[in-house]
Amino acid sequence: MIPRVTLRLVKTSSLEVFWDEGIVVRVGETVVCLDPQTSETRYTHVFISHAHKDHTAGFLIWKSKKYATSSTVDLFEATSKRKVSNLRRIAYGEKVKVKDFEVTAHDSGHILGSAMFELDTPEGVVVYTGDINCVNTLITSAANPVECDVLIIESTYGSPGYVFPSREEIYRNMVKWVVKKIHENRVPTFYVYSVGKAQEIIKMLNEFTEVEVLIHPTIARINKIYDNLNIKLEANSLISAQKNDRCVIVYPHYTFGSIKSKNEASAIATGWSLRLKKENAFPLSGHADFKQLLRFVEETKPKKVFTCFGSTIRLAKQIQRKLNIEAKPIQNKTGMKH
Ligand SMILES: [Zn+2]
Structure with a gap:
């Protein structure tokens, strides 16, 4: 069979x-x-x-x-x-x-x-x-x-x-630095990621200071997406506004070194700043x-x-x-x- x-x-x-x-x-x-x-x-x-x-x-x-x-x-x-x-x-x-x-x-x-x-x-x-x-x-x-x-x-x-200070402490240190630089007749200028970090810094400056915030046109374009969602960011594009004595500038990080102007006091904001331990490097991280x-x-x-x-x-x-x-x-x- x-x-x-x-x-x-x-x-x-x-x-x-x-x-x-x-x-x-x-x-x-x-x-x-x-x-x-x-x-x-x-x-x-x-x-x-x-x-x-x-x-x-x-x-x-x-x-x-x-x-x-x-x-x-x-x-x-x-x-x-x-x-x-x-x-x-x-x-x-x-x-x-x-x-x-x-x-x-x-x-x-x-x-x-x-x-x-x-x-x-x-x-x-x-x-x-x-x-x-x-x-x-x-x-x-x-x-x-x-x-x-x-x-x-x-x-x-x-x-x-990598353990970051509290958000409040980081904001406080950033605002203190901005005020100090303005008193020294400098223009505080942040070089940061255009998406996310730039908007958080603008919001921080809007909330805790009265300084005018000037931004690179790329950041202005991104801010429109936030505006559509009713996240209000008060900042003027550098195309339409003039730098003045009491302003802060926010630029995309990749422009660092290419548009430095006199009186500028530059700063960065990234978690990697913990390694740098510098007055103008803030450990503000999205991570x-x-x-x-x-x-x-x-x-x-x-x-x-x-x-x-x-x-x-x-x-x-x-x-x-x-x-x-x-x-x-x-x-x-x-x-x-x-
Ligand atoms: Zn990411």
């Missing part, structure tokens, strides 16, 4: 998280790419966390479906002067279905419109933070932890030396510091953590040591090009 052969198809699916020119999450046939770093990616569903240039390459992938918050899209279009197509705008708290995944955007507190993404997959909940900030600022609200099985967290300041990152991990209660961007190895080691949670930097999938 000929034995009967039975073919049994076993459908297995498991969660994969890896780096392939961006963060890729896959379960079976469902795959999404988060913050692709190149417009060459082959993934058909891409999520863009926020409008900073190092996260927006995905907007340029014409064949992929793009997902981002409205503010992120508007800020990208204002800064790049490009129009995004094949796009799905998503609101905080809204759920979108991508095959077997349900994806929710949450406020990540980093800049206007910045999102972290919660991916509800058949194999558990995955959260990707994008860039996060865990304190309230004059413009943004702190990111709230989202409980998950797998957390993919940014680690820009994932090194133990969580080391302690806040650890607390955020603890509160999301993940079984596994992947670190990305910045001090990935250091943060992963600290998470393992201090929280006893399995953690490692996100890595290439074996055999995939990087």
Whole structure:
């Protein structure tokens, strides 16, 4: 008798998280790419966390479906002067279905419109933070932890030396410096990121001083997006206004050195200032510091953590040591090009 052969198809699916020119999450046939770093990616569903240039390459992938918050899209279009197509705008708290995944955007507190993404997959909940900030600022609200099985967290300041003073203290020091420089007949001039940092500094100057704020036309263009959302920023473009004795100027950071004028007293505002310890370098950051990152991990209660961007190895080691949670930097999938 000929034995009967039975073919049994076993459908297995498991969660994969890896780096392939961006963060890729896959379960079976469902795959999404988060913050692709190149417009060459082959993934058909891409999520863009926020409008900073190092996260927006995905907007340029014409064949992929793009997902981002409205503010992120508007800020990208204002800064790049490009129009995004094949796009799905998503609101905080809204759920979108991508095959077997349900994806929710949450406020990540980093800049206007910045999102972290919660991916509800058949194999558990995955959260990707994008860039996060865990304190309230004059413009943004702190990111709230989202409980998950797998957390993919940014680690820009994932090194133990990076613990920032309170926001209030930083604002106070910046305002004091501005007043001091004006009394010295200098023109305080901040060189900062055009999206996010510039607006926070303008708001701070509006709230705590009476000085006129003059801004580079690029920043003026971005401020219009804030204005559309009723976030009022009182500042005049340098095209239409004249410098005077009692003004503060806010320029994009990349113009430093190219437009220095006499009487200028320049300053920077970035978390890296902690290393510089200079009177004119302020640790005003849109990112969580080391302690806040650890607390955020603890509160999301993940079984596994992947670190990305910045001090990935250091943060992963600290998470393992201090929280006893399995953690490692996100890595290439074996055999995939990087
Ligand atoms: Zn950013």
